[in-house]
Every structure is written in C-alpha cells, then in structure tokens.
Amino acid sequence: MNQNPTPQTGHDTGDYVTVNIGPSHPAMHGTLRVVALTDGESLKKVDPEIGYLHRGVEKLGESLTYHQFIPITDRLNYCSAIPNNVSYEMAVEKLMGVEVPEKAQLIRVIMMELARIADHQVCIGILGVDLGAFTPFFYLIIQREEIYEIFEWFNGARLTNTFGRIGGVDADLPDDFEQRWEELKPNVRKANDETEKLLTHNRIWMDRTIGVSAFSAEDALNWGFTGPCLRACGVKRDLRIDEPYCMYDKFKFEVPVGKNGDVFDRYIVRMIEMEESLKIIDQAYKLYKEMPADAPLMARVPKVIKPPAGEVYSALESPNGELGFFVKSDGSAKPYRIRIRPPCFMIYQAFPELVEGELIADLVACLSSLNVIAGELDR
Amino acid sequence: MDLKKRVEQCLGPDNLVVSMIECQGDLSVEVPKRSVVDVMRLLRDTPDLGFNFLSDLFGVDNLDLNKPKKKPTKKTEEGAETEEEPEEKGPFPPRYEVVYLLLCLERNERLQVKVRVEESDMEVDTLTPVWKAANWPEREVFDMFGIRFKGHPNLKRLLMWDDFPAHPLRKDYPLEGQGEERHLIYDD
Numbered sequence: 001m002n003q004n005p006t007p008q009t010g011h012d013t014g015d016y017v018t019v020n021i022g023p024s025h026p027a028m029h030g031t032l033r034v035v036a037l038t039d040g041e042s043l044k045k046v047d048p049e050i051g052y053l054h055r056g057v058e059k060l061g062e063s064l065t066y067h068q069f070i071p072i073t074d075r076l077n078y079c080s081a082i083p084n085n086v087s088y089e090m091a092v093e094k095l096m097g098v099e100v101p102e103k104a105q106l107i108r109v110i111m112m113e114l115a116r117i118a119d120h121q122v123c124i125g126i127l128g129v130d131l132g133a134f135t136p137f138f139y140l141i142i143q144r145e146e147i148y149e150i151f152e153w154f155n156g157a158r159l160t161n162t163f164g165r166i167g168g169v170d171a172d173l174p175d176d177f178e179q180r181w182e183e184l185k186p187n188v189r190k191a192n193d194e195t196e197k198l199l200t201h202n203r204i205w206m207d208r209t210i211g212v213s214a215f216s217a218e219d220a221l222n223w224g225f226t227g228p229c230l231r232a233c234g235v236k237r238d239l240r241i242d243e244p245y246c247m248y249d250k251f252k253f254e255v256p257v258g259k260n261g262d263v264f265d266r267y268i269v270r271m272i273e274m275e276e277s278l279k280i281i282d283q284a285y286k287l288y289k290e291m292p293a294d295a296p297l298m299a300r301v302p303k304v305i306k307p308p309a310g311e312v313y314s315a316l317e318s319p320n321g322e323l324g325f326f327v328k329s330d331g332s333a334k335p336y337r338i339r340i341r342p343p344c345f346m347i348y349q350a351f352p353e354l355v356e357g358e359l360i361a362d363l364v365a366c367l368s369s370l371n372v373i374a375g376e377l378d379r
Numbered sequence: 380m381d382l383k384k385r386v387e388q389c390l391g392p393d394n395l396v397v398s399m400i401e402c403q404g405d406l407s408v409e410v411p412k413r414s415v416v417d418v419m420r421l422l423r424d425t426p427d428l429g430f431n432f433l434s435d436l437f438g439v440d441n442l443d444l445n446k447p448k449k450k451p452t453k454k455t456e457e458g459a460e461t462e463e464e465p466e467e468k469g470p471f472p473p474r475y476e477v478v479y480l481l482l483c484l485e486r487n488e489r490l491q492v493k494v495r496v497e498e499s500d501m502e503v504d505t506l507t508p509v510w511k512a513a514n515w516p517e518r519e520v521f522d523m524f525g526i527r528f529k530g531h532p533n534l535k536r537l538l539m540w541d542d543f544p545a546h547p548l549r550k551d552y553p554l555e556g557q558g559e560e561r562h563l564i565y566d567d
Contacts, residue, residue: 051538059547063554094403221484224433224512235484242487310402313480313491315434324435326478330444341435341480349515378538 016044019360023052027130027364030374034351034363041359046352053378061338066092066166066305069338074160076340076376079122080115082151083318084376085163090245091314091325092166093299095307103295104168105246106288111154111163112246112316113277113284117188118147119319119371120228120270127267127368128199131208136195143191146184150177166305168298173288181285185278192274199267206264213354213366215261223353224346227321228269229370233261239317246316251283263369306333313341320344320371342376380427382406382488389425390418397495407478407491415479415494416504422481422490423509430481430490436506436516438524439476442550473497475524479506496526505531523548 019036022028031052037045057076061069073088074081086108093100100108121144125137148158155161155171164170199205215225220233230237238255240248256272258265309331315324321343328337347370354370355363383399383406390396390410395418397409410418422430475496482489494503505528506513517528518537525546528534536543540561545552 051536051540054538056547059552059554097403219511221432222511224510237484311407311491312403312405313435313489322434324480326435326437326480328439336443337439339435339437339478345515346512350511 015039021360021363023049027367029126029367029372031378032348032367032372032374036360036363038360041361043356043358043360043363046355046363048348048351050348050374051378053374055379057379058338058340061335063334065333066307066335069335070165071160071162074162076342076379077119077318077320077323077344077373078159078375079373080119080319081159081161082111082115082163083316083323085161086112086246087314087316087318087323088325089164089166090316091312091327092305092307094314095310095312095327095329096166096301096305098167098299098301100168100246100299101296102247103172103288103291104164104297104299106284106291107169107173107297108164109246109248109251109284110173110281110288111151111161113281114147114150116277116319117274118144120274121147121191123319123368123371124195124267124270127263127365128195130364130368131205133199133202133205136198139191139194143184143188146187150180150184153180165298167301168296170297172297178285181281185282188274188278192271196271200271208362208365209264209267209369210262211260212263212362213358213369215350215354217261219350219353220261223350225321225350226343226346227317227319228266228273229261229321229347231256232258232265232269234259239315239322243315247284247287248280250287251280253280263365266369304333306331311337315341318343320373320376321347323376340376340379342379344370344372344377348372348377382490385427386422386490389421389428395421405489405491407493409493409495412494412496412503415492416506416509418492419479419481419506419509422492428483429485430483430488432482432484433506433510433512434480434482434489436477436479436513436520438520438526438548439478440524440548440550441472441474441476445472445474475501475526477503477520477526501525502527502529504529507531522546525549 016037016039019038021034021036023031023033033049035047036043057072060072070085073084076084121140125140128136151161152158215233217233217235220230234257236255236257241255253276256269258269307329309329311328313324313326315322323343324341326339327335330336355366386408395410395414397411400407422428473495477494477496479492481492496503503526505517515537517531518534520526521534522536522539523546544559545557
C-alpha cells in the first residue's frame with residue numbers, strides 16, 4: 001500500500017491528473033481504493049489497492065478448532081454467507097472422508113440457491129444504483145429481504161448464517177417452508193420481470209453497459225476468472241455441472257453464457273441464473289419431500305473433529321465463481337493451514353486491464369458488475 | 380490412463396518429480412524449485428494433461444510440522460514426570476512450500492504442484508509470464524511469508540502496508556501481532 005495515503009491532486013504529472021477514488025466512496029463498495037491517472041475523462045492508468053478490510057482470517061483459522069471456524073467464514077462474502085459455510089464444510093468433510101446424508105445435501109442446495117438469488121439481486125440492484133437507475137434496486141431489495149426472512153426464520157440470522165455443521169446440517173427445514181417458498185417464488189419472478197422491463201431495453205442502460213470493459217475468453221481464463229464474469233465472456237464453465245457436488249447432477253438447469261464479456265453480458269447472465277436457481281430449488285424441494293421424515297441430517301462424525309494428517313482442496317460454485325478451501329491438517333484438533341480461494345481476488349486483479357482506456361464513469365459500472373466483495377477479497 | 384501415470388510420463392524423463400502424494404483423491408506433485416516454470420509450461424502444453432488454468436497459488440509454513448513431536452509424558456508413581464527423548468529423524472524438509480493449484484478445463488482434473496523453499500534461499504521464479512493470474516497471489520505470498528518471486532512485475536505488499544516489518548502468516552508470528560502501528564504521515 002502507498003505509504004502516503006493523501007492523494008496527489010492537481011497537474012502533478014504533466015497533462016494528466018491523478019484521481020484518488022475510495023476507499024470510503026459510496027461507489028467503491030465498502031473499502032476498495034483505486035488510484036487513477038486520468039487524461040480528461042479517460043483512464044490512462046489504474047492502480048487498485050486492497051487490504052483495507054484485511055482481518056487475518058487465514059491466520060485466525062490456525063488458532064480455532066474446525067467447528068469454530070465456520071462463523072468466521074460467514075464474514076467472507078457477507079452478501080451470501082451460506083455458500084462460504086458449505087464450501088468450508090465440504091473441504092473438511094473431504095479431508096475426513098465423510099459422506100453427507102442426502103437429505104442434508106438437499107437442504108444445502110436449497111439454501112445455497114436462495115443465497116445465490118439474494119447475491120445476484122444485490123449485485124444487479126447496486127449496479128443499477130451506481131449507473132443512476134434507482135427504481136430496480138427497490139424491487140430487488142424487497143425480495144432479497146424476503147429471502148433473508150427465510151434465513152432468519154431458519155436459524156435466526158439474516159446475514160451471518162453459520163449454516164450447517166461439519167458432516168451435515170443442524171436443523172431440518174421448518175414445516176411451513178413450502179408455503180413460504182410458494183409465496184416467495186412468484187414475487188421474485190415478478191421483481192425480476194419488472195427489473196428487466198426497466199433496464200434491459202432501456203436506451204440509457206444499453207449505452208452505459210454494452211461494450212463497456214469487454215473481455216475476451218482467452219484473457220479471462222489467463223487471469224483466472226470464474227463464475228458469471230467468465231460465463232459472460234462465452235466460456236461455459238460451472239462447477240455445479242463440471243464437478244458436481246451436493247447432488248447437483250440430479251437437477252436439470254441451463255448455464256447461461258454471454259458473448260462479449262462486457263457489463264451488459266454479466267448483467268444478463270446473472271438475471272438468467274436467478275431464474276435457473278428458482279428451478280433448481282423447485283426440483284430439490286421435490287426430492288426433499290420424497291425423503292422420509294426421519295432421514296438422518298448428520299453423518300456420524302466425532303464431537304471433536306480431528307481429521308487425519310493430509311491436505312485437500314475443495315471448491316464449489318459460489319454466486320461469484322469458484323470458492324475453494326485448501327485445508328491442511330496435522331492430525332490435531334485445529335487446522336494447520338487454511339487457504340481461502342476467493343473468486344473476487346482473481347477477478348479484481350485484472351481490473352486495470354478491464355478499465356484502462358475507458359471513462360471514469362465506466363470504472364464504476366465495471367466494478368459493480370464484477371461484484372467485488374471486500375470481505376472475501378481481503379479476508 | 381489415470382492422472383498419476385500421465386504426470387509421471389510427462390515429468391519423469393527429465394527427473395522433474397521429487398515426490399507424489401495422493402490425499403483423498405487430490406494428487407500433489409513436488410517438483411524442484413529451479414525448474415518450476417518449465418514444469419508449468421510442460422503441464423500446460425502437453426496434450427494429454429492440458430492444465431490450462433491456474434486456480435490458486437499460496438504458501439505454507441512447515442515450521443510446526445518440523446518440530447520434533449513430544450511424546451506424552453508418563454507419570455511415574457512418585458508423580459515426577461519423565462521426558463522421553465524425541466525420536467531422531469532425518470533432515471527436516473525445507474521450511475516453506477509454495478503450492479500451485481492447476482485445473483484442466485477440458486477434463487475437469489485438478490493437480491497440486493508444490494515447490495519447497497529453504498530459509499537460506501527464499502526466491503522462486505515468477506509464474507506471471509505463464510499465467511497472468513499469478514500476479515496478486517504471488518504478491519500475497521511475498522506479503523505473508525516473505526518469499527520473493529524473481530521477475531515479478533510489481534512485487535510489493537498486497538494486504539499489509541508497505542513498511543510493515545513482519546510476515547504475518549509465518550508460524551512464528553504471534554496471532555495478536557507484535558504491536559505494529561501504522562503512522563499516517565500527511566503533507567502540510
């Protein structure tokens with residue numbers, strides 16, 4: 001990080017002006033800072049600086065037991081905590097060689113897909129706000145709040161869910177889930193439709209998003225892109241299909257891909273993914289209902305988790321892309337090393353290449369469309 | 380043919396495999412540090428391997444694993460504790476390792492590649508010419524462990540501030556920190 005945090009302003013480098021954006025600017029999503037060298041309105045050089053939300057999560061993990069680390073994973077991508085929890089639990093389960101009961105896997109799928117919808121709703125809502133479209137934000141955020149109601153009523157927390165345990169889940173879906181879900185589903189669809197009507201064919205929206213920060217598939221793979229940002233570039237890759245986990249191979253759903261990898265394609269990919277997630281939840285809930293009521297929710301795991309010495313990497317498709325955990329055990333009750341592979345980290349490092357040559361206003365659009373979450377970026 | 384044999388076939392003739400470990404289906408290959416970039420190019424360009432995606436790159440500190448394990452002390456009848464001599468082992472493995480997680484997009488296969496880094500020679504060749512994705516992870520490894528990457532375009536601290544005096548993910552760095560403070564200097 002720059003030793004001197006005060007930005008250089010004025011004509012200090014010839015004709016160019018250095019502009020400091022963030023870290024506490026509303027358009028910079030929390031704690032991201034970009035130092036940009038500008039030529040008039042266009043960006044000559046962009047230097048993102050991160051670390052303002054660094055809490056030492058990986059170091060903390062080495063001093064906690066395996067179960068104590070689950071609440072810490074909530075604080076990575078705080079817009080959708082559940083995939084973080086499940087990803088970590090899957091890594092430890094893989095290390096221990098534990099097979100999770102099917103009913104628990106289905107509950108995980110239902111909750112993870114709800115979290116995916118909530119995450120995409122935030123992303124698109126904020127993208128709209130950053131580009132000056134305030135109305136869709138309300139349509140989407142109201143429905144996100146309904147999803148958070150379900151989470152809250154499932155285990156008492158809106159954001160930091162601490163969902164599941166190593167070996168399964170701690171609680172069954174409540175009895176009136178079906179009723180709540182049937183109420184929620186049409187409302188989510190309606191909100192998405194309204195958003196689509198307001199944005200997709202809107203002249204201003206198209207001008208601000210089509211062709212902005214376009215990226216080729218080759219570059220995206222070279223930079224380690226995953227998730228909606230990679231699919232927007234035209235690469236059909238989704239861990240739910242390519243490396244199925246949690247019974248995802250039993251559900252039928254489409255993986256949307258874009259073409260140009262610009263802001264518009266990322267928006268469209270996310271919109272379609274929400275619809276597909278609704279379908280997945282329907283199928284998962286149907287399978288769930290066929291299970292006997294007393295089917296086990298937890299695999300047989302010891303009270304004190306002591307995996308055998310070894311190291312594994314396990315990843316799943318989080319709303320932002322491949323979220324992986326590398327867990328190394330030395331045979332004791334605390335992990336020896338935990339490495340988190342956050343999807344944003346790889347995507348955000350390509351930020352200079354994405355926005356250089358564009359306008360300052362497009363930097364904001366690009367940042368929102370990448371859905372960079374500082375919590376998992378800095379860890 | 381399974382992955383292990385294919386990797387051996389690819390790297391074996393040049394003696395590029397130091398060891399191979401399989402843990403719960405995850406294959407990890409240790410390669411010599413000096414030839415890590417060549418190995419990556421080989422793994423990427425050999426047709427039946429095709430590891431064309433760098434998923435992640437990070438460091439591990441083996442300090443605590445290298446410590447001789449104390450055997451549980453036995454209490455004698457008088458209550459006095461007798462400590463047994465730790466078992467003699469061979470030379471300890473080098474303290475640090477850098478782990479590369481590779482992925483083959485066509486076959487969905489994953490491979491861990493490892494290099495071990497001695498405390499006396501904390502420099503590894505950079506992987507940025509092969510994959511641009513190695514840029515920030517290498518900076519983070521430098522930040523957290525102090526391992527330098529030779530040829531990296533912009534090797535400076537990523538998460539901690541520039542004049543932070545230590546490398547926090549090392550095992551001998553205390554969890555509470557060492558009282559470092561960041562003093563903000565403002566121009567008048």
